[in-house]
Amino acid sequence: MSNRENAIHYVKNNYINFESTLVELVKIPSISTSPIHQKDIRSAAEYIQTLLLKIGIQETKILETSGHPVVYGSYVTQQKDAPTVLIYGHYDVQPVDPLELWTTEPFQPVIKNDRMFGRGASDMKGQIVASLSAVEAVIQTGKSPVNFKFIIEGEEEIGSPHLHEVLETQAVLFKNDVILNPDAGMISPSIPTIVYGLRGLAYFELKIFGPDHDLHSGLFGGVVHNPAIVLSELISGMHDKDGVITLPGFYDEVLSLSIDEREKLSRLPITEEDIRKQTGVKELWGERGYSHIERTGSRPTLDVNGLLSGFIGEGSKTVIPAWAMAKISMRLVPNQDPEHVHQQLIQYLTENMPSTVSWDLKKFAGGIASMANTSHPGVIALEKALEKEWGTKPIYKREGGSIPVVAEMQKHLGSDSILTGFGLPEDNIHSPNEKLHLPTWRKGILALVHFFYEFAGENENK
Ligand code: BES
Ligand code: MN
Numbered sequence: 535m536s537n538r539e540n541a542i543h544y545v546k547n548n549y550i551n552f553e554s555t556l557v558e559l560v561k562i563p564s565i566s567t568s569p570i571h572q573k574d575i576r577s578a579a580e581y582i583q584t585l586l587l588k589i590g591i592q593e594t595k596i597l598e599t600s601g602h603p604v605v606y607g608s609y610v611t612q613q614k615d616a617p618t619v620l621i622y623g624h625y626d627v628q629p630v631d632p633l634e635l636w637t638t639e640p641f642q643p644v645i646k647n648d649r650m651f652g653r654g655a656s657d658m659k660g661q662i663v664a665s666l667s668a669v670e671a672v673i674q675t676g677k678s679p680v681n682f683k684f685i686i687e688g689e690e691e692i693g694s695p696h697l698h699e700v701l702e703t704q705a706v707l708f709k710n711d712v713i714l715n716p717d718a719g720m721i722s723p724s725i726p727t728i729v730y731g732l733r734g735l736a737y738f739e740l741k742i743f744g745p746d747h748d749l750h751s752g753l754f755g756g757v758v759h760n761p762a763i764v765l766s767e768l769i770s771g772m773h774d775k776d777g778v779i780t781l782p783g784f785y786d787e788v789l790s791l792s793i794d795e796r797e798k799l800s801r802l803p804i805t806e807e808d809i810r811k812q813t814g815v816k817e818l819w820g821e822r823g824y825s826h827i828e829r830t831g832s833r834p835t836l837d838v839n840g841l842l843s844g845f846i847g848e849g850s851k852t853v854i855p856a857w858a859m860a861k862i863s864m865r866l867v868p869n870q871d872p873e874h875v876h877q878q879l880i881q882y883l884t885e886n887m888p889s890t891v892s893w894d895l896k897k898f899a900g901g902i903a904s905m906a907n908t909s910h911p912g913v914i915a916l917e918k919a920l921e922k923e924w925g926t927k928p929i930y931k932r933e934g935g936s937i938p939v940v941a942e943m944q945k946h947l948g949s950d951s952i953l954t955g956f957g958l959p960e961d962n963i964h965s966p967n968e969k970l971h972l973p974t975w976r977k978g979i980l981a982l983v984h985f986f987y988e989f990a991g992e993n994e995n996k
Contacts, residue, residue, distance in 0.1 A: 537672075537675065537676035537677065537679070537987070537992070538983070538984070538987045538992070540675035540676055541668075541671040541672045541675045541676070541983045541987075542671075542980060542983055543675075544670075544671040544674060544675045545667065545668070545671045545976075545979050545980055545983060546980075548667070548670075548671070549976055552663060552664075552667040552979065553645075553650070553972070555585065555663050555666075555667075556643075556650065556655070556659060556660055556663040556970075557643045557650070558581065559578070559581060559582075559585075559625075559654075559659045559662070559663060560641065560643040560650070560652040560653070560654050560655050560659050561641055561642065561643065561652075562574050562577050562578045562581060562641070563627075563630075563640075563641045563653070564577070564578035564625055564626050564627055564654070564688065565626070565627055565628070565629050565630070565653075566602060566626035566627070566688055566689050566690075566691050566692050567628075567629060567691065567692050568629065575602045575603075575625075575626065575688050576603065578625040578626070578688065579596055579602070579603045579604075579605050579625060579686075579688060580596070581625075582605045582625055582662070582686050583595075583596055583605050583607075585666060586605070586607040586666070586684060589666055589667075589669060589670035589673065589674070590609065590670065590673045590674060591607040591608070591609045591669075591682065591684070592608065592609055592610065593607065593608045593609075594606065594607045594608075594684075595607075597700045597704065599689075599696035599697070599699045599700060600696050600699065601688075601689050601695060601696035602626065602687070602688030602689050602696070603688060604685060604686065604687045604688070604697065604700050605625070605684065605685075605686040605687075606683075606684060606685060606700075606707060607682070607683065607684035607686075608681075608682070608683050608684075608707070609669075609673060609678070609681060609682040609683075610681050611673075611677060611678040611679070611680065611681055612677050613677045613678065613679060613680075613990075616678070616679060616680050616681050616990060617680055617681070617711040617712070617989060617990060618680065618681040618682070618683060618709065618710045618711050619680045619681070619682055619683070619710065619711070619712055619713075619714055619986065619989060620682075620683040620684070620685060620708055620710035620712070620713045620714070620949065621665050621666075621669070621682065621683070621684050621685070621686075621713075621714050621716075622685050622686070622687075622713055622714070622715045622717070622939065622943070622951065623658060623661065623662040623665065623684070623685075623686040623687075623716070623717070624658060624662075624686065624687050624688065624689070624690030624691065624694075624717065625659065625662065625686055625687070625688055626687070626688045626689060626690060626691050626692075627653045627654035627657070627659070627691060628653065628657070628691050628963075628964045630653050630966070632966060633966075635966035635967070636966045636967055637651075637967055638651045638652070638967070640652060640653040640966075640968070641653060643655060645972070648971065648972050648973055649969040649970060649971055649972060650969060650970045650972060651967060651968070651969045652968065652969075653968050654968070655961075655968055655969055655970040656719070656957035656958075656961035656962075656963050656968055656969065656970045657717070657957060657961070657963035657964065657968065658716070658717045658955070658957070660956070660957065660970040660975055661716040661717060661955050661956065661957065661978075662686065662716075664716065664956060664975055664978045664979045664982060665714065665716055665982060667979045668979050668980075668982035668983045668985075668986065669682055669982075669986075671979075671983055672983060672986050672987075678986070679986055679987050679989075679990030679992045680986050680989060680990050683707075683708060683709075683710055685700075685708060687939070690717070690937065690939065692898075692899060693735065693737070693898065693899030693900055693901060693938055694899070694901070694938055694939045694942065695899040697939055697942060698942055698946065701942060701943065701946035701947060702946055705946055705947055708943075708947050708949075709947070710947070710949050711912075711949075711989075712910065712911070712912035712949065712950060712951075712952060712989065713943060713947075713949050713950065713951040713952070714912070714916075714951075714952060714954075714982075714985070715937065715940065715951040715952065715953045715954075716953075716954055716955045716956070716978075716982075717937055717953070717955055718732070718933050718935070718937070718953040718954060718955045719933075719955045719956070719957035719958060719959065719961070719963075720954070720955065720956060720957070720958060720974070721802075721803070721804055721929065721931065721958075721959065722803075722958065722959075723958060723971060723973070723974045724924070724926070725803065725924075725926070725928070725929055726920035726921075726923070726924045726926070726928040726929075726954070726981065727928055727929055727930075727931055727954060727955075728908075728913060728916060728917065728920070728928045728929070728930050728931075728952070728953065728954055729906075729930075729931060729932065729933045729953035729954065729955075730905065730906040730908050730913075730930050730931070730932060730953070731831060731832070731868075731903065731904065731905045731906065731932030731933065732903060732904050732932070732933050732935060732936055732937050732940060732953070733831070733834070733865040733866055733867055733903050733932075733933070733934050733935065733936050734865070734866035734867070734870060734872060734900065734901050734902040734903035734904075734936055734938065734941075735863060735864070735865060735866060735872070735900040735901060735936040735938065736863060736864045736866060736872040736875040736876060736879075736897075736900045737839075737861070737862075737863040737864075737897070737898040737899070737900050738861070738862045738863065738876070738879060738895055738896060738897055738898065739859065739860070739861050739862075739895070739896040739898070740765070740768075740859065740860050740861075740862055740883070740893065740894075740895050740896075741857060741858070741859045741893060741894045741895075741896075742761040742764050742765045742768075742857060742858045742859075742891050742892075742893050743761060743856065743857050743891060743892045743893065743894070744758060744759060744760065744761035744764070744854065744855070744856055744857065744858075744890070744891050745758050745854065745856050746856065747856050748844070748853040748854065748855055748856050749853060749854040749856075750852065750853065750854075751852045751853055751854045752852060754854055755854060758854055758890075759888060759890035759891060760854050760855070761843065761855060761856070761857050761858040761891055762843040762844055762855050762858040764858070764887075764888060764890070764891050765841075765843065765858040765859075765860055768883065768886055768887070769838055769860060769862070771882075771886060772836055772862075772882070773836065776821065776822035776823075777819065777820050777821040777822055778821055778822070779834065779835075779836050779864075780882070781836075781875070781878040781879055781881070781882045782878055782881050782882060782885075783874075783878050783881075784834070784875070784878055785834075787869045787870050787871065787874065788833075788834060788867055788869070788870060789867060789868045789869050791828060791832050795832075796825075796828065798930075799825070799827045799828060799831070799832070799931075799932075800825060800827070802827055802929060802931060803929070804826075804827055806818055806826050808959075809826055812959050812960060820835075821833055821835075827931075830933075830934040831931065831932030831933055831934050832867055832932050833867065834864060834865060834866050834867050834870060835864065835865045835934075836862065836863070836864045837862070837863055837864075837865075838860050838861065838862055839861040839862070839863055840859075840860065840861040841858075841859070841860050841861075842858070842859045842860075843855045843857065843858035843859065844858070862879075863900075865934060865936065866900075866902065866903050867903050868902075868903045868904075868905055870902070870903065871902065872900040872901065872902065876897055879895065880895065883895065899938075900936075900938065901936060901938020901939075901941060901942065902938070902941045903936075903941070904937075904940040904941040904944065904951075906950060906951065906952060906953065907950055908930060910950050910952065911989065912950065912952040912989060913952050915985055915988035915989035916928075916952050916954060916985050916988075916989075918984070918988045919981050919982070919984035919985035919987075919988050920954070920981050920985075922981070922984045923977050923978075923980050923981035923984060924977065924981070928954075933953075937953075940953070955978075956971075956974050956975050956977070956978030957970065958971055958974065
């Protein structure tokens with residue numbers, strides 16, 4: 535049997551072990567945004583480090599940052615002149631609220647109907663374990679065709695605010711020929727996907743201050759401007775009737791789509807009906823003049839992610855709230871700059887804020903959009919690998935989600951990332967009842983084994 539066949543057999547004989555590794559990892563509540571989970575973050579990093587050692591990675595380290603730690607690993611094969619694949623992952627997860635909407639415990643993974651339920655099962659602990667399982671198979675069954683490096687961070691879900699510290703100071707550690715980033719999903723279980731573009735992100739918290747305490751709305755309604763109303767008006771002014779964002783200069787830097795790309799995107803097998811099913815909405819919405827596929831991947835958007843003001847308990851209470859708060863974020867496309875968007879938001883607020891209130895704007899971490907070079911040898915190898923496993927060529931698509939480190943790694947390491955993943959649109963990532971479709975995940979492991987051999991240019995029979 536060839537090395538590749540041996541590795542494929544190894545995977546097929548070890549699904550149960552890979553699954554239990556994933557169960558253990560999902561059990562760790564490594565929520566990066568909340569300081570309460572500091573210890574869990576550390577346990578997840580240590581769990582990954584132990585796992586790297588267990589699968590045969592020769593050198594591992596936990597690299598400290600001023601935020602959460604980064605797990606590093608390096609494996610050098612005996613094969614001469616082998617290329618190096620750097621595998622990127624994040625072991626942190628999103629918060630679980632609203633907890634009452636979960637039908638199982640978010641950190642007690644349960645397998646039902648071929649799916650594993652739990653926070654992070656799909657985004658992206660499942661993808662980390664898929665990658666490490668493929669690596670394990672390749673190095674445990676023969677001479678690995680490639681060298682491996684690992685960079686597995688704990689702050690992706692909060693915009694990777696400290697990863698640049700290790701990228702800047704330890705760039706040599708991460709030298710590679712390609713970065714494999716399995717943090718982007720696929721469009722359906724039968725259609726493997728290569729993601730060639732991601733959106734960037736700018737994220738803000740806006741607070742409007744009215745009276746210095748909550749007021750009786752009977753005594754003061756009519757003389758005090760209600761900050762919840764001020765905030766609502768500001769928010770509703772951020773789009774016009776055509777779904778176009780009104781911040782001054784917002785579209786100035788937006789790179790428009792070429793006719794050729796629009797034509798290719800229009801052929802993707804994703805319908806409006808698919809999106810209605812995934813989301814449960816009656817009708818889609820968005821910027822006039824662009825298709826649903828263009829609007830999620832290639833056009834910038836603005837959303838309110840959270841809204842808080844006044845009395846939100848049961849029943850009624852007649853107050854004019856003292857303040858109102860909104861979390862507002864924009865998904866950005868090439869060539870928009872999050873700092874310019876920040877300035878545009880400030881200008882919009884300055885021009886439209888009534889003089890009856892005061893306000894404060896906080897900026898959170900974000901990042902720029904990224905586009906992949908689709909003729910990179912890594913992309914070509916991945917295309918072949920996915921086709922081997924699925925029996926059909928992958929589709930190429932832009933994703934609306936953000937992975938700001940893709941651009942950061944391009945900047946600091948000069949290396950390209952290839953983006954794929956084995957999560958599905960139905961996985962409920964960032965939502966209650968996150969899940970992972972195990973049959974697709976298992977195929978993903980096999981495809982990654984093929985990828986390593988294809989990238990090294992090693993043929994089937996060696
Ligand atoms: N894995 C996602 C991003 C993603 C999802 C890309 C699906 C492609 C397809 C990632 O973990 C994520 O959610 N990122 C955050 C980044 C933000 C907090 C800076 C996002 O997009 O909201
Ligand atoms: Mn992710």
